[in-house]
Amino acid sequence: MTITVTTANLNGIRAAERKGFEKWVQKHTPDVLCLQELRAPQDAIDSIFEQYAEDYKNAGKIAQPEGLSTIDQVSVFKGRAGVGELSSLEVLDKRVGLPGDGEDADTGRWTEMDVKTPQGYVITVCNLYNHAGNMDDPTKMEQKYHMLDAIMERAAQLRDEAAHGGKQSLIVGDFNIAHTDLDIKDATTNETHSGFSPKERAYITKLIDEYEFVDVVRDLAGDIQGPYTWWSNRGRAFENNVGWRIDYQFATPEIAQTARGFEISRAKAWYARWSDHAPLTVTYDV
């Protein structure tokens, strides 16, 4: 009995809908679907998520549309960021925002769901969209580091909860950071760019080494170049596979051990590109 968890940055859910993303949803209906960069107002998100609920029902994943649990966080900045999380599993709790967010919660960058797996385990699935950052704009880098600090804080809590057979966790989404040379096509030219600077990469290392989260896709793929999840819209980056791996699934050790495989939709013949990111799905035997 396995579950599938997908993370997909849509770069505008309405634009992705126009380009056929819903066909992908109908085909895959992952047990947990984590979406980033919805870039849409609440009413648009509500009506699209209702359609997805119908899709899950028609695919036989849930008995009724009300059987799909959803949570989302729209940004206070119109047309920017925005994250949402959907699950056909039993959902015990849903939360939005990070500890450090404070009053400033409506950044549209973090949601959580506690889901119950078919085998009866409870897993916290955290869904995030980090700032892109810009080396020429220190305030934007500060926002990026600030969110990374908050993620570390939450990761510490989740690690402690997971210890000694406790509640396991996933932290998935768009970190906007490639971790190592394997995670970026052009490492040398990008060391001075936001997304591959040493300071940013150190946060990913810290998440793995200090908070004991496992980079599931790297573990499954081994030490190969790639696989990438994002390709710039500029030039022929997608066609030439000049990509970055900036979308991740990090898992606490126990659930990481159950990871059976992953799929990045780019490789598939039926894949129609509806975003500069490709969806990343991991199958867990849990």
Added chain:
Amino acid sequence: MTITVTTANLNGIRAAERKGFEKWVQKHTPDVLCLQELRAPQDAIDSIFEQYAEDYKNAGKIAQPEGLSTIDQVSVFKGRAGVGELSSLEVLDKRVGLPGDGEDADTGRWTEMDVKTPQGYVITVCNLYNHAGNMDDPTKMEQKYHMLDAIMERAAQLRDEAAHGGKQSLIVGDFNIAHTDLDIKDATTNETHSGFSPKERAYITKLIDEYEFVDVVRDLAGDIQGPYTWWSNRGRAFENNVGWRIDYQFATPEIAQTARGFEISRAKAWYARWSDHAPLTVTYDV
């Protein structure tokens, strides 16, 4: 020996290019081509007009690309208005702006060319794009009336020049006013809207009655409903022919008498819609 004069509001020359307007140019190569709403910066206009010069050369209308005369006026407001005029005839003079414009000349709404016809007549061709206006915004209506006042002033000069066998004139373009019930599908509901208010319509009447300009298309078409030149992008206006006649060719009496026929491209099977306006071409035997 006839000449063709076309007026076409492109609603963005770059968008029109993407949709195949250049094919229309290659097919028709009118002797005088008056364009409105270019909505593009000078460098974009320059390079597109150079392409049109090649098209005229390839069509055998001119000997070399340099044989096409062009004049244009870009608006000081980026991405708005903008008019241009092209001719394969001998051009004696070119001017931009209206008398009333003063310092404020770069409104992108008026150009003139003095062209010499194959029969040796000199004709001033004025090309205009009037403000759309908005009944809820008095300053916008004031701008529209102000331009109409300036047009009347120029029309008075041109009428005087044309008297007793003098230099004839055309005033063509987008007036953003339907003159009579015949010039609009839905007259009653639009009397309170900009474009069909009594005050605006009176300017067209004045141009005809006081300044003796002939509404060439109405003269040729007779008292029928239509033909329209503009259809709203909203709803199914184009499909249902819910249109307005707001693009005109006004002529001094002598040249008006030589008008042999007109064509509005909408009626043609090959017509691909690249704007909310359709091009209007009149053939003059002059």
Added chain:
DNA sequence: CTTATTATG
């Protein structure tokens, strides 16, 4: 509804 602009990624 469509084309522009702008900011953001």
Added chain:
DNA sequence: CATACTAAG
């Protein structure tokens, strides 16, 4: 290069 926004028509 693409998706938003806003202004304008």
